[in-house]
Amino acid sequence: MPTSTSRRGLLFGAAAVSTGALLTACTSNEPKETGNDQADVPVADDKPGKKVTIGFAGPQADHGWLNAINVNARERAKKYKDVTLEITEGSNDTAAQIGQIDTLINKKVDVLVILPADGKAMTQAGLKAMRAGIPVVNLDRIFASPQAYRCWIGGDNYGMGLNAGHYIGEKLKDKKNAKVIELAGLDNLELTKQRTEGFDAALKNYPNIKKVARQAADFTVESGQAKMSQLLQAQKSFDALWNHDDDQGVGALRAIKQAGRDDFLMVGGAGALSAFQEIKAGKGVLQATVLYPPTMAASAIDLARALGQGKGVSGMAEFEIPSSLTLYSAVVTKDNVDEYMPTGFK
Known part of the structure; x- marks a missing residue:
């Protein structure tokens, strides 16, 4: 990328x-x-x-x-x-x-x-x-x-982060002291850095929102589940999650369901069929995904x-x-x- x-x-x-x-x-x-x-x-x-x-x-x-x-x-x-x-x-x-x-x-x-x-x-x-x-x-x-x-x-990797940030920002713009977390991809890739930069740039438009945690995964189901479990243990309360990749998002959703958490909204990335189906069902935390077509x-x-x-x-x-x-x-x-x-x- x-x-x-x-x-x-x-x-x-x-x-x-x-x-x-x-x-x-x-x-x-x-x-x-x-x-x-x-x-x-x-x-x-x-x-x-x-x-x-x-x-x-x-x-x-x-x-x-x-x-x-x-x-x-x-x-x-x-x-x-x-x-x-x-x-x-x-x-x-x-x-x-x-x-x-x-x-x-x-x-x-x-x-x-x-x-x-x-x-x-x-x-x-x-x-x-x-x-x-x-x-x-x-x-x-x-x-x-x-x-x-x-x-x-x-x-547009920067644009992915930007649009994810604006979507979350608009959802939380009226909430005081809102907290968001980020499940990124491989940190040694330039594309991951660009996605984070775009996300952070968007959040600057919403002074009521603070990013309280960021964890890098490996774009795999297994890493998504493991890293999301760590985030959930460390962050007992937050309002939104942006996950960079829908493949690792499958694992992230497993971790979220195992933890019994439904107190935040989630935005994915890329455009996997499984993410679309989850969004359409409307029964879980995943409310949107940002395309990398x-x-x-x-x-x-x-x-x-x-x-x-x-x-x-x-x-x-x-x-x-x-x-x-x-x-x-x-x-x-x-x-x-x-x-x-x-x-x-x-």
């Missing part, structure tokens, strides 16, 4: 359910019309165009969100008769993934979509592909050099296809696709959960 430099990009005000659809509707194989009558007409992108082979080097599916990335890429490619997807096994080992990318380069794919195991460490792989004349769509974890990719698309992989396939076919994005004046797309971290609650349910990952 990206470093803070990713936030320089275009902010898309589209949530997970609409991001891919927007790109699908926005690219076109049809000749551009120059007359004013055609200027504002959206063009569907379901007609076959130039055949494009897309190489996809994704992550090892050892986490619900990472598995959803691979699934979204595969399913999106199937929708296009003019796209052939060359997909690697997926690896969290930098050396192994570099080898996989070398194989895709040697196969002379038209475009590469890469979610690197480590963006900084794999920058040379992106540079190698670009120098070989293969445009790269850098997915989420950003390369250290903009020369290593043609387009970056990913989530894995549909970005589907949109990356859309962008790669557009690059391979030399297309731009309709609705924008430019002839080329943007160099950067930052997805919006929508807040999913009981009021809108049905809309997002199809995008939930397992």
